[in-house]
Structures are given as C-alpha cells and as structure tokens.
Amino acid sequence: MNSPGRPLTRRALLRSAGVLAGTAALAGCGSAPTSQDAAGSGSSGTPGALRWWDHFAPLESLQNATFARFTGGGGPPVEYTLYNPNEQGQALQLAFGSRQLPDVFTLSGLGVPPSLLHEQGWFAPLTTADAIRAGLPAGILTEGMHSFDGALHSFPIFTPRQYETLVWFDRNLLARAGLDPESPPASWDDLRAAARAVQRSGVASGIVLPLQFPDRLAAFVLELAQTAGFPGTRGNGLDGLDLTTGEYRFHDDAFLAAIEFLLSFARDDTMFLASTSLDARSARVRWAAEGGAFFLDGPYNAGVLAGKFPQVLGRIGVGSIPTPDGRAPVLTRPPNDGTFWMSGRSGAVEAASTLLELFVSAEYQRGLAAAMDQPPLDLGVVAGSDAHPTYKRCVQLFGEQVFLGPAVTGRNPRVAAVLGAMKPVEPGLGAIIQGIASEQVTDVRGRLRRLSDEWTAARDAAIAEVGGGVSTADWAFPDWRRGEDYTA
Amino acid sequence: MTSIVQKAPPGVGRRLWQARWPYLFLLPTAVLYGLFTLWPVAASWWYSFLSWSGFEGEKTFVGLQNYRDVLADPLFWNSFGITMLFMVVTVPLRVALGLAIALLLNHPRLPFQRLFRTAFFLPVVTTTAIVGVVMQFVFDPSDGPVADVLRGAGVPGVDFLGSPDAAIWTVIAVHTWKWVGVTMIYWLAALQTVPRDVLEAAQVDGATGWQSFRHVTAPMLIPFFVIITLLTIEQNLQVFDLVMTMTGGGPFYATEVIELYIYRWAFAATVPELGFASAAAVVLGLVLLVVGIGQLVGVRAARRTAGGDA
Numbered sequence: 001m002n003s004p005g006r007p008l009t010r011r012a013l014l015r016s017a018g019v020l021a022g023t024a025a026l027a028g029c030g031s032a033p034t035s036q037d038a039a040g041s042g043s044s045g046t047p048g049a050l051r052w053w054d055h056f057a058p059l060e061s062l063q064n065a066t067f068a069r070f071t072g073g074g075g076p077p078v079e080y081t082l083y084n085p086n087e088q089g090q091a092l093q094l095a096f097g098s099r100q101l102p103d104v105f106t107l108s109g110l111g112v113p114p115s116l117l118h119e120q121g122w123f124a125p126l127t128t129a130d131a132i133r134a135g136l137p138a139g140i141l142t143e144g145m146h147s148f149d150g151a152l153h154s155f156p157i158f159t160p161r162q163y164e165t166l167v168w169f170d171r172n173l174l175a176r177a178g179l180d181p182e183s184p185p186a187s188w189d190d191l192r193a194a195a196r197a198v199q200r201s202g203v204a205s206g207i208v209l210p211l212q213f214p215d216r217l218a219a220f221v222l223e224l225a226q227t228a229g230f231p232g233t234r235g236n237g238l239d240g241l242d243l244t245t246g247e248y249r250f251h252d253d254a255f256l257a258a259i260e261f262l263l264s265f266a267r268d269d270t271m272f273l274a275s276t277s278l279d280a281r282s283a284r285v286r287w288a289a290e291g292g293a294f295f296l297d298g299p300y301n302a303g304v305l306a307g308k309f310p311q312v313l314g315r316i317g318v319g320s321i322p323t324p325d326g327r328a329p330v331l332t333r334p335p336n337d338g339t340f341w342m343s344g345r346s347g348a349v350e351a352a353s354t355l356l357e358l359f360v361s362a363e364y365q366r367g368l369a370a371a372m373d374q375p376p377l378d379l380g381v382v383a384g385s386d387a388h389p390t391y392k393r394c395v396q397l398f399g400e401q402v403f404l405g406p407a408v409t410g411r412n413p414r415v416a417a418v419l420g421a422m423k424p425v426e427p428g429l430g431a432i433i434q435g436i437a438s439e440q441v442t443d444v445r446g447r448l449r450r451l452s453d454e455w456t457a458a459r460d461a462a463i464a465e466v467g468g469g470v471s472t473a474d475w476a477f478p479d480w481r482r483g484e485d486y487t488a
Numbered sequence: 489m490t491s492i493v494q495k496a497p498p499g500v501g502r503r504l505w506q507a508r509w510p511y512l513f514l515l516p517t518a519v520l521y522g523l524f525t526l527w528p529v530a531a532s533w534w535y536s537f538l539s540w541s542g543f544e545g546e547k548t549f550v551g552l553q554n555y556r557d558v559l560a561d562p563l564f565w566n567s568f569g570i571t572m573l574f575m576v577v578t579v580p581l582r583v584a585l586g587l588a589i590a591l592l593l594n595h596p597r598l599p600f601q602r603l604f605r606t607a608f609f610l611p612v613v614t615t616t617a618i619v620g621v622v623m624q625f626v627f628d629p630s631d632g633p634v635a636d637v638l639r640g641a642g643v644p645g646v647d648f649l650g651s652p653d654a655a656i657w658t659v660i661a662v663h664t665w666k667w668v669g670v671t672m673i674y675w676l677a678a679l680q681t682v683p684r685d686v687l688e689a690a691q692v693d694g695a696t697g698w699q700s701f702r703h704v705t706a707p708m709l710i711p712f713f714v715i716i717t718l719l720t721i722e723q724n725l726q727v728f729d730l731v732m733t734m735t736g737g738g739p740f741y742a743t744e745v746i747e748l749y750i751y752r753w754a755f756a757a758t759v760p761e762l763g764f765a766s767a768a769a770v771v772l773g774l775v776l777l778v779v780g781i782g783q784l785v786g787v788r789a790a791r792r793t794a795g796g797d798a
Contacts, residue, residue: 090755093542111759112541120546205630211650212738273629276650276739291630424759426563426752427741435740438652 049077050352051102053092054340055085055109058303058373066364070355076348078355085109096122101343103352113237113409114337116420118148124342125151127353135360137377139487144413146338154338157359158374161402163234163331164216164298165223165321166394167191170204172315173293177201184319187326188261191294195270198293206270208292209262210283211437214430217262220296221433224258226331227323231482233405236334237419238475240429240455243332243406246476248456250429251449257324259444263437276438288312299394303372306388318390320397330483332405369395404485406477414470421462425454529773535766542754542762554767564768566741567749571725574660574745578724581664583717586671587709591701593672594679605676609669616666620733623662624649652742655735659743663730671720678712679705711790718783725776746772 054063060082067078081102083091089109095101101122107114117123126132129152133141136155141147146154171181177198185191195206210216222234230252231244240250249255265271272292275283280297287295288309295301305312323329340359342352358364368376369385375395376382382395409416427435432451435441463470480486504511536555539548558564593604611619627648629635635645648658682705690700728747731737737744737752744752750772754765 089760093755093760097542111757212736273635273645273647274631274650276647277624277628277735286630420759422759424757424761426757431740434738438650438739438742440652440740440742 049079050075050104050348050355051079051081053081053083053088053102053105055083055088055106056373057082058300058307058371059368062364062367062371065367066358067355070358075355076351083108099345101345103346103348104340104342104356106340107337111424113416113419114154114341115144115148115409115413115416118153119417121344122341123153124344124346124349125153126342126356127350128357131357132360135357140335140377142335142407142410144409144416145335145407154341155360156336157339157364157368157377158336159377159379159398160333160336160404161379161398162299162333162375162394163223163321163398163402164219165296166298166301166397167319167322168287168295168297168301168390169317169319170287170290170293170315171317173198173204173290174317176203177293181317184317185322186319188322188324190326191322192261192264192268192270195265195294196268199268199270203293204290205272205292206268207265207294207296208272208278208283208287209265209275209296210278210280211275211434212277213279213283214428214434216280216430217433218428218430220262221255221258221429223321223331224261225252225254227321227329228254228257230254231480233332233334236337237408237415238334238405240452241475243477243480245478246472246474248452248459250451250455251445255448256445259433259436261324262433266437299375299391299398300373302388302391302394306372313388313390316390318393320401329401331402332482332486333402334405335407335410403483404487406480406486408475412470412474414466415474417466418459418462418470421465422458423461425451425458532766532769532773535763536770538763540763542760547763550763554764555771557764558767558771563741563744564746564749567744567746570656570743571745573656574663574727575721575724577660578664579717579720581660582668582671582720582724583713585664585668586716587675589668589672590675590679594676605672608672611666612669614666616729617733619662619666620730623734627658649735650739652739655739655743659727659731659734662734663724663727666730667723670723671716674712674716674719675709678709678716681712682708714786714790718779718786721779722776722783725779
C-alpha cells in the first residue's frame with residue numbers, strides 16, 4: 001500500500017489496475033452459472049422468466065398482450081425476443097450448440113424438418129397436450145409433423161390455406177393511370193397490360209418486385225406454376241414435385257411459363273428499376289412510397305403496412321394471384337408445421353406448456369386476425385374482426401382458392417429422416433430465377449432440368465443413407481385431385 | 489589465490505517469478521488470442537473433416553470428402569475467380585492511386601494539406617457496413633444521385649448493383665475509394681524518409697520534378713512499395729462486410745467472393761453445412777498463407793534492398 005506521502009508510480013498504478021481487472025473478470029466468470037441455474041434455462045434475463053423467441057413482427061403487440069395475460073394469471077414473466085426471420089436460424093444454431101435455447105421458439109431460418117430436430121433432442125413434449133388438442137380444429141395435427149410417438153410437441157397457429165402471390169395495388173396510382181381500381185387484373189396478360197398503362201402514364205413504375213430475395217421469387221414461381229396447371233404444391237419438402245408421380249419437375253412447361261411471366265415486366269420496362277436490389281421488406285417500402293403501382297406479396301402485407309405505414313392503408317387494394325387465362329386460381333398447400341416448440345433442455349416445460357394453451361384460445365385467434373399476419377387457423381374469425389378490408393378480402397380468396405394438400409412426412413415419418421439427410425442443392429430455384437433475370441442463365445429449360453436432376457440425386461442419396469422403410473413412392477400421391485382437400 | 493564462486497543460473501520457475509509482472513500483463517492477450525484466434529482456426533480445421541450442419545448433435549468424420557466437394561463445386565471456383573479478380577484490380581489501383589495522392593499531398597506548396605489528408609482518410613474510419621448500405625442508395629437506379637446525374641446528362645440508366653456486368657466493378661470502385669486513404673498514409677510515411685537534402689541537391693543540379701521523382705524518390709521508395717503492396721493484397725482479401733451490404737454476393741453470384749461463399753454454406757443455406765464451409769475456409773486460409781509467405785519473403789527482400797542502399 002502506498003504511504004500518504006509517497007506518490008503513486010505508473011508501475012504501481014498498472015499493477016493495481018491489472019489486479020482489479022483480473023478480479024472483476026473472475027467474478028464475472030463465476031456469476032454466470034448462478035444466474036443460469038436461477039433462471040432454470042437460459043443464461044440471461046430475469047431469474048425464473050420464460051424465454052421466448054419468435055419472428056412474427058406484426059404479432060408483437062398480440063404476443064405481449066398474451067404474455068401479460070399469462071403473467072397476470074399467476075404465470076412467470078416472459079422474456080420475449082422478436083427476431084429478424086433471416087437472423088433467427090443462426091441464433092438458434094448457436095443457442096442449441098451452447099445449450100442456451102430459449103424455453104419456447106419458432107423455427108424460422110432452419111430448413112431442417114422438425115422430426116429430425118426432435119431426434120436430436122431439440123424439443124420437449126407438451127405437458128398440457130389434451131387441453132391444446134381440445135382447442136384445435138379436427139384433422140389439423142399429424143403424426144410425424146406435430147406429434148412424435150404419439151406425444152404432441154407442437155401445433156400450427158396459422159391456416160395452410162394461404163399463398164404469397166397476391167396482387168397488391170395502389171388504388172390512387174391506378175386511378176391516375178386511367179385504370180379501374182375496383183377490377184384488378186386477373187390474367188397474366190391483364191397484369192402486364194395494366195403495368196404498361198401505369199408506366200406509360202408516368203405516375204409511377206408498373207410493378208415492384210423483390211428480385212434480391214431468392215426465397216420469395218421461388219415462392220412466386222411455385223405458386224404461379226400451379227395456376228398454369230402444374231400438379232404440385234409449395235413447402236413441406238414438396239417444392240417442384242409432381243404430386244401425382246413423386247418426380248421433381250422444375251423443368252415442366254408450367255414453370256417456364258411462370259418464370260417467363262414473372263420476368264416479362266423487366267422486358268416490358270414496367271418494373272421498378274431498383275427491384276434488382278430489393279428484398280421483400282425494402283420492396284414493400286418502395287411500393288408503399290409510390291415507387292410502383294403493383295406489388296406481389298402475402299396477406300401479411302396489410303399487417304406490416306398497418307404497423308409501419310398506416311397512412312398507406314387507405315389507398316391500397318388487393319386481388320388474387322393472376323392466372324394465365326384469368327380464370328379463378330386453384331392452389332394446393334400442405335398442412336403447416338408446428339409454430340412454437342418447447343426446448344428439450346427447458347427447466348420450465350410445465351409453465352411453457354401452460355402458456356401455449358393460450359395460443360389455441362378463440363381470443364388469440366381473433367387477435368391473429370386483427371394483427372393481420374398469416375391468417376389464423378380458424379378463418380371464420382376474420383370476417384368479424386377489426387382487420388382491414390384488404391386482409392378480409394385475402395382470407396376470402398384463400399377460402400375459395402386454396403386446398404389442403406398431402407403431408408409427405410405425415411404419411412411415412414421415415415420421409416422426414418430423408419429430408420433431413422438431403423444435401424441442399426445450390427443454386428436453388430430462387431437463385432436460378434435471379435440468374436435468368438440477370439441473363440446469366442440463358443438455357444432456362446436446361447438449367448431447370450438440371451435442378452430437377454440434382455434434387456432427384458440428392459433425394460436418392462439420402463434414401464440410400466437412411467436405409468430401408470422409405471422409397472421415392474412415398475413422395476407420390478396418385479389419389480390427389482386438384483381443387484379438393486387431400487384427406488387420405 | 490582468488491577463488492571465483494560461480495552462481496548457478498536461476499531455474500525456470502524462479503525466472504518466471506522474477507518476470508511475473510510482464511507475463512501477467514501478457515496473459516489477457518494470450519488468453520484472448522488463444523480463444524478468439526487459435527481455437528477457431530484449430531476448430532475449423534477439425535470441422536472441415538466432418539459432415540456436420542453445425543447444429544446436429546451427430547458429427548460424422550468424412551476425411552477429405554468436404555475438400556473434394558469444395559474443389560468440385562463450380563460456385564467455389566466462381567468465388568475464387570471473383571476474389572482473385574478483385575485483388576488483381578484493386579491492389580494496383582490502390583497502390584498507384586495512394587502514391588499519386590500522397591505525392592500531391594506531400595508537395596510543400598500545397599495549401600490545406602491537413603484538410604485534404606483528413607478528407608481522404610475519412611472513409612477509412614467510417615464503418616464499412618454503413619458505407620455499403622449508403623452506397624445502395626447512392627447507386628439506386630430509380631432515384632439515386634448517380635442515376636439522376638446520368639439521366640441529366642442524357643446517359644441511359646445503369647443498374648450499378650443489379651447488373652452482373654456492373655456490380656463487381658461498382659464494388660471495386662467503392663472499395664478503392666474507402667481504403668485508398670490507408671495506402672496514402674503508408675506512402676506519406678514512406679515519403680518522409682526521402683532525405684530533403686538529396687532532393688534539393690537534384691534541384692540544384694537542374695533536375696525537373698519528374699526527374700527528381702524518377703531518379704531520387706522512386707528508387708528510395710522501392711522497399712516501401714513491396715511492403716505496401718503486400719499489406720494491400722492481404723487487406724483486399726477481406727472484403728466480406730462491403731460486398732455483403734452492397735450486393736449480398738449477387739446478382740446470381742456475380743460478386744460472391746470466397747468469404748461470402750463460406751458464410752452462405754455455414755449460415756445462410758437452407759440446411760447449413762458447417763463442415764463443407766470449414767473446408768472452403770481452410771482452402772482460403774491456405775491461399776492467405778501463401779500470400780503471407782510471399783509477404784515475409786518480400787519484406788525480407790525489401791529490408792535487404794534498404795540495407796544495401798544504406
């Protein structure tokens with residue numbers, strides 16, 4: 001210790017600082033496990049709180065209200081983290097690796113079937129399964145998707161009856177271009193003509209497309225191809241598959257026609273020029289700022305606009321996905337995977353499961369309708385909700401145009417193991433569409449045929465790796481009929 | 489008779505104890521370097537021999553299969569080619585431009601020298617990701633300032649970031665603008681080593697400005713040229729943040745440098761392949777190692793040259 005009359009030397013000061021820093025570091029290292037134990041799960045936040053991660057931005061208020069209801073009813077507080085969908089997958093990977101998964105989470109950003117994650121110990125079964133089953137419509141839960149060995153692990157909160165290629169438009173811009181906002185274009189040619197009319201009028205570009213977002217481009221083409229007659233669907237490991245034969249057919253005429261249509265706006269000079277650098281979010285912003293008259297997006301567009309740009313809501317309209325000949329579209333969607341999952345390492349499974357009961361309540365379904373994200377399981381609640389008229393229109397269209405498709409993992413749970421073992425094919429459909437758009441891919445059919453072959457090879461290799469009990473026949477549904485719900 | 493008593497040298501433990509304070513102060517650096525540099529390097533080598541998505545519990549040892557897959561992937565070679573193109577174009581550009589600016593700013597009669605130096609160095613201290621995002625607006629083909637100027641001049645619109653022909657060159661231009669300030673500082677430091685009296689002697693002998701540069705300054709800068717070039721090469725291999733924020737590697741992989749390729753497979757793929765990505769990272773590491781060895785040889789050669797000249 002320095003005597004009062006002795007000045008503090010630089011060396012002594014550095015020594016003291018080093019010792020203090022070391023002590024602080026040791027103290028910091030020592031305290032971390034204590035808080036983790038106290039929380040019973042994660043490593044940070046309020047002790048005893050449930051940790052919840054999801055990626056539903058339009059549902060933020062609804063989630064907070066639901067958590068408040070849960071806590072008000074005697075449940076522990078909920079530490080809620082809203083993720084960017086692009087970032088959550090990475091966060092989940094890191095959290096699982098470091099044993100810090102939150103108590104409840106969504107699977108955004110993970111392209112792995114839930115059944116495979118279940119095998120790896122990601123999930124815990126719901127302890128209040130009976131109450132949750134009672135709150136759900138019949139036929140919505142599937143073994144291999146939501147239940148494993150009979151134990152319910154998750155459930156969907158959104159309906160599978162939806163699609164993402166709705167034609168949103170700015171009513172004011174259409175009126176200024178001499179078009180009738182009450183009768184949006186129904187056919188591919190109608191939409192091209194309407195975009196040309198807007199472009200010529202000089203009020204704005206014809207259409208804004210998110211060309212920098214390959215996943216969304218793939219979604220558009222998979223849905224447009226169905227309107228052109230392709231017997232397929234989108235999601236649940238069935239992209240590009242002919243449901244009647246189980247073959248990959250990305251090179252089908254319907255895909256070529258859909259891509260040709262989607263990219264025709266660039267050739268027509270009716271596409272908002274910056275579309276090549278826009279993802280879905282930035283494209284929505286530019287469209288809302290009157291960059292273009294038309295915009296392709298899902299039903300959640302209304303919810304995002306209501307939250308971010310409410311002044312725009314008064315001048316937007318929506319129409320159904322356009323079809324080659326203008327006739328009413330018929331689309332197929334497989335059942336949805338579970339939405340929320342409980343961590344297999346959670347120390348608060350009972351509380352988390354009790355919380356999840358609130359998510360099958362009628363109140364929550366009404367809240368989903370009002371939040372205008374993906375439509376709720378019970379589409380009937382939307383009409384009587386406070387949702388914007390465009391959102392109600394979307395849900396009405398979905399009820400008429402979208403039919404339930406088969407669940408490939410539901411019929412044979414071994415399929416999930418194959419999906420998990422399949423090596424990803426790069427570039428995928430979305431990236432190839434980008435390549436076609438930028439004219440780096442010129443032999444379109446040849447490139448798509450190669451994509452089909454690559455997926456087929458990846459599936460064959462995965463089937464061989466997984467072993468017996470599954471074959472390519474598990475991907476074929478010869479009894480499936482377009483325009484009918486698949487119930488087999 | 490005088491007897492000399494020779495003391496035994498102190499043991500290792502005693503010497504360590506005697507020098508305990510320097511070692512104590514080095515400890516945090518050693519620990520952090522080990523945790524955040526050595527451990528990830530060693531881990532990525534190990535992962536490169538595994539078939540592992542990064543989040544599965546099961547890791548399968550596959551030997552050199554990931555390396556075979558990486559080397560057989562045309563998109564890897566596409567990324568490698570873009571990385572090399574980036575380096576081959578930007579290194580001479582930065583070195584030459586940096587020298588030109590440094591010579592200009594080193595001129596004794598140039599007014600506002602400090603202001604100009606600061607102006608050229610300012611982009612260097614600006615966060616690269618911010619620069620990337622801002623440049624998206626600057627080069628926006630719909631209503632960005634560059635597009636407006638071109639339209640005003642009657643030039644048809646160019647999609648600087650969305651066209652495969654223009655995107656890589658746009659990124660190269662922005663990268664050069666962003667980092668040329670560092671190269672300029674290197675050159676300015678080097679120029680301070682040129683003795684003023686030698687330059688004055690050349691002037692007295694009637695040498696023009698160009699002759700002074702050609703026969704006096706340039707020869708003295710050669711050792712620095714080697715070092716600056718090698719430093720720039722190494723720096724130009726690390727452009728992840730700028731490319732990610734400006735183009736994300738697109739359109740259709742037209743700007744996907746190797747770092748982005750690794751990132752895509754490790755994190756952004758539908759089903760990540762951490763083992764495969766690690767193999768690609770190791771290959772990149774080997775390329776950097778070759779550059780590093782070249783750097784070492786170059787620096788030694790430069791030192792010898794400098795010593796010979798002295």
